[in-house]
Amino acid sequence: MLEPQIVVRGLSKTYRVPERNPGVGAALRSLIQRSYRSVEAVRDVSFNVAAGEVVGFIGPNGAGKTTTLKMLSGLLHPTAGEVVVMGEVPWERRPAYLRRISMVLGNKSQMLWDIPPLDSFRLLGEIYSVPPAQFRETLDELVALLELAPLLSKPVRTLSLGERMKCELVAGLLHRPAVLFLDEPTLGLDVSTQGRLRRFLGAYNRRNDVTMILTSHYMADVVALCPRVILIHHGILLYDGELDGLAHTLAPFKLIRVGLSSASQCALDLPGGVELLQRTNGSLALRVARELAPRITAQLLNTLPVVDLSVEDPPIEAVIDQIYQGDGDQEARL
Amino acid sequence: MNLRGGWALIQRTWLSWLQHRSFFFLLAFGWMVPPLIYLFVWSTAAGAGTAGGLRRGEFVAYYLVLILVNQLTYSQTNWTVGDTIRHGGMNTLLLRPLSPIFDALASELAGKVVYMAFVLPVTAGLALILRPELQVTLQGGLAFVPTLAMAWALRFFWGYALALLAFWATRADALLAVQDALIFLLAGQVAPIRLLPAPLHQVAVILPFRYMLGFPVEVLTGQLETDGLPTGLALQLGWLLVALVLFSMLWRAGVRRYAAVGG
Numbered sequence: 001m002l003e004p005q006i007v008v009r010g011l012s013k014t015y016r017v018p019e020r021n022p023g024v025g026a027a028l029r030s031l032i033q034r035s036y037r038s039v040e041a042v043r044d045v046s047f048n049v050a051a052g053e054v055v056g057f058i059g060p061n062g063a064g065k066t067t068t069l070k071m072l073s074g075l076l077h078p079t080a081g082e083v084v085v086m087g088e089v090p091w092e093r094r095p096a097y098l099r100r101i102s103m104v105l106g107n108k109s110q111m112l113w114d115i116p117p118l119d120s121f122r123l124l125g126e127i128y129s130v131p132p133a134q135f136r137e138t139l140d141e142l143v144a145l146l147e148l149a150p151l152l153s154k155p156v157r158t159l160s161l162g163e164r165m166k167c168e169l170v171a172g173l174l175h176r177p178a179v180l181f182l183d184e185p186t187l188g189l190d191v192s193t194q195g196r197l198r199r200f201l202g203a204y205n206r207r208n209d210v211t212m213i214l215t216s217h218y219m220a221d222v223v224a225l226c227p228r229v230i231l232i233h234h235g236i237l238l239y240d241g242e243l244d245g246l247a248h249t250l251a252p253f254k255l256i257r258v259g260l261s262s263a264s265q266c267a268l269d270l271p272g273g274v275e276l277l278q279r280t281n282g283s284l285a286l287r288v289a290r291e292l293a294p295r296i297t298a299q300l301l302n303t304l305p306v307v308d309l310s311v312e313d314p315p316i317e318a319v320i321d322q323i324y325q326g327d328g329d330q331e332a333r334l
Numbered sequence: 335m336n337l338r339g340g341w342a343l344i345q346r347t348w349l350s351w352l353q354h355r356s357f358f359f360l361l362a363f364g365w366m367v368p369p370l371i372y373l374f375v376w377s378t379a380a381g382a383g384t385a386g387g388l389r390r391g392e393f394v395a396y397y398l399v400l401i402l403v404n405q406l407t408y409s410q411t412n413w414t415v416g417d418t419i420r421h422g423g424m425n426t427l428l429l430r431p432l433s434p435i436f437d438a439l440a441s442e443l444a445g446k447v448v449y450m451a452f453v454l455p456v457t458a459g460l461a462l463i464l465r466p467e468l469q470v471t472l473q474g475g476l477a478f479v480p481t482l483a484m485a486w487a488l489r490f491f492w493g494y495a496l497a498l499l500a501f502w503a504t505r506a507d508a509l510l511a512v513q514d515a516l517i518f519l520l521a522g523q524v525a526p527i528r529l530l531p532a533p534l535h536q537v538a539v540i541l542p543f544r545y546m547l548g549f550p551v552e553v554l555t556g557q558l559e560t561d562g563l564p565t566g567l568a569l570q571l572g573w574l575l576v577a578l579v580l581f582s583m584l585w586r587a588g589v590r591r592y593a594a595v596g597g
Contacts, residue, residue, distance in 0.1 A: 127342065128339070
């Protein structure tokens, strides 16, 4: 493996948040005395990322993904642990570091609202001291890849959400960052715009060898872009590895779908360890532990009038959902 | 210091502001109204004689200059800093290799140009109708420029420092409203400082508010007592230094806190 470009060791972040009960009385009391509660947003997270890698950060709302990204980009100071990105400590926020990274926030805009995108782009070019020739070349490339040419001279406030997001990406990439942090880049976009942005990010990564860390709630983003995923839940790193391995490790079961000939009414005598998910006229969907799958498949073939049978991995969304719902159990199991 | 980026930001902000000329013209009109009211109150009080030793035409001159100085020193960006902090806009600014103070300075400069495009012709029109009596001495004219520049800097950094309290308290802009009220009372708007009753007069001379607005007006209209200029300059400079120290301390502590608690 190459020398890691991003090194994260034992990273933790604890917030102190004010707390009060609902109601007027509690509000008045909180004027005099505030009570606080500690929230451990990120707990002892460690990982490395190599140059040019694309890593997906997944986890439910409030898992600590954005907090981690903010620490990597230098917006937040950790409570404990260390981060080194390209030899720099992010939260020192040295201009030399800020010039080499970019963070695109799906819910925040860098564009000036009342003037055309081109003016904002030129401004960013100046702020990041991009040489004029390089600026034109980069802008042309990005405009072509994102099919943005017709929008360049319209005021930003007249653009649609998807068009604005494309502009945000251009704004974030104009200074050719070596590391790109993307927080929910496809938030609120329609399916085809999501797809177009995904293809753009994939192509951009291949062409320019940019390291990307991306958070998203759309598994399609992660499946399309990230060979590697890091799953965070309750601030704890639960999984770091290939996307395919996620199901193996965290959802050790298979789905068996069975088509039956005439036995729709016959009594079902299912072997132990099998969970019936769905039964319709002439078909069954079953969930079994991964290691039991071969034996149970054989058993089903022997005991039922099977016309059709398939064994599948559960869809990635289902695995994720199970982990998100499972709350603390996963932590215990790992 | 990224001056190239700062200058580009100023140009772009100006472009953006020009889109809303009429809105800013209305704001500027709103800021003109209180001094205009007191202009009429005091010129009526003076009538054909004097009030507090000033003739009608001198009041007109005083308040017309005050309207201009007020526009030039009023820092409307102070009101938006708190919002930027509260709504997470500071994240975007902190990610750039350019200090966020440039955003405020850019809005300041952009604003002045737009406001002046409205206020200068209006004041000139009023001067034609109301016939001010203004005799500018060489000393007064020369001292006006630096006192005006320092008045702007003092008002800007003082207000910015107050606005930065939004890093700690969610609605720190209430303090800006208090500052505006104090400027109204103690900076020469409700009456020229020398007409204030004795204890209030002393308070006004010592506190920073006069040096944000009234002081340059007094310098230009020749209302200072003989030793007024050196003392006033010393106090103005002193308060400016206090404001700069306050601003840089609060800025550093604020960003540290922001990094600790998140935006």
